[in-house]
Amino acid sequence: MWIKWTAIIGVLIIVSFGIATTYGSYRWQLDTAELRAKLKSGQQIMKLNIYDPKEIEGLPAPVQRFFQTVLKDGQPIVAAVKLSQQGQFNLNELEDKWNPFTATQLVITQPLGFDWDARIQMAAGLNAFVHDTYLLGEGNLHASLLGLFTLANMPNTPELNQGELLRFFAEALWYPTALLPSQGVRWEAIDDNSARANLTDGATTVSGVFQFNADGTISTFRAEVRYRDKLTAMPWGGSFRDYTVRDGMLIPLEGEVGWEYPEGIRLYFKGKITEISYEFAA
Template sequence: MTGLLWLGLALGLLLGSGLAARSMGAHRWATLVRSHLQQLESGSVGAHGRLPSPTKFDARELGGLPAPVQRYFRAVLADGQPIIAAATLWMTGSMNLSVTAEQWKPFTSQQQVVTRKPGFLWNARVAMFPGIPAHVEDSYIAGHGRLMAKVLGWFTVAQSEGQGEIARGELMRYFAESPWYPTALLPSQGVQWKAVDAAAATATMVDGPITLTMLFRFGDAGLITSVHADSRGAGVGKDGRMVMLPWDCALSDYRAQDGMLIPMAGEAAWVRPEGRKAYFVGRITSLRYALLP
């Protein structure tokens, strides 16, 4: 009986220590993310005078745009729609953590987006194993890209950050997700459109030294169904160089939100020589906007 008592005490201590470590790790992670969010918000505040843009959508600015782009804006925006300054998105979904196998793990996340100085911060909690979460930040803040993951908020399992291709790749995510904050795609917000065919157009945006051009495809209803980049950094290879691959972002399930039509589902995939392979599937559960007055 004494042995069982000591075993129970030992297990209780281990469990208590594990719970304490998880709680402390979560607090440590929240503090780190909060500091990055402050950088995101301060950069946005300082950019209010960056573009001499209107505060509301005026349908007259669509003149001269490619036909599928005009159909898209007329489908998702009403004339007079206030310009989106910031957005908060809550999402659930799953991520494949393996390049070669199927290791899908569920996640929940909250994402902050600012549009006056393009930037975002995706803060996710991924269920690695029962009771063992990994905290993940994917962000683009003031020209700086970051991908960071810590198990229990303590142990770093992935980290890459900086300018160059890392920042470029994160800005691609912001651009591909713009249908979630569609006024950011308007010409008055700095985006240039060029016709490709009756169902596609390229869009170009500039932020500091980075210029991006991506292919937007439109469905029969005039809505954006996918965004494609010919080359995006997919990680570092054995030789230490960034591996560049084509990248796709699919969007679907458009629904009315604050007077606009917004896609509630998204999927990201790498296009490898052996074919297209999805690694991220997400669904928006809640969405909130900050609009220009």
């Protein structure tokens, strides 16, 4: 008899877990749809809709080479981006413990913002759901087990806003028209292979150094300061590769991101874009 009841209890646990998983995923999808509707509803009509090479005149030499390499004359300005990713995410700060993930992301360039919706596999059938968001000048990081049990919820603070704006800035290689001076980016010369870029959105200003390859593409981005929390700030950055033409723009499909410790960089993200589509300024 005990074998029978053990089997019944096991089935009930499996069924309950399946129901919880389905419900959590459904509820999370509703949250994603709401966030992205807010992003789209705030989208502004862009004053400039075509890239004019004249606007890069006077920029540092490696920056001019970059735009000449990744954009064609008359390239439409990117208004929004939808992309899918897959890769590995390291949730452990002390050692390498990589978990596979998949994600979708919506990016809006005016006013700038994004929502990254990820599933990080913690174990077979057990996912952490993550929203990493920058919306109307405010950042938010929300992680949940199965979409039901909150693991982390970091709301809008000046430090988080700075970190999320830095993420937008570094990822602009996927939508390179967002790095043009007409889109608010201010470039400063460093040397023949690097330049500093600055971006302000509302009350938040960020700055980072882009390093350029010999072919004109960007190899790395580094920010001297990104806040991990309200008290801890560290150097942060990423590297990019596998450049491919998408809708007339040369963009990297693969990248790695990490924090810079005194002993070296500890990566926490390794990802590849599997799909990307653009909405251009009308």
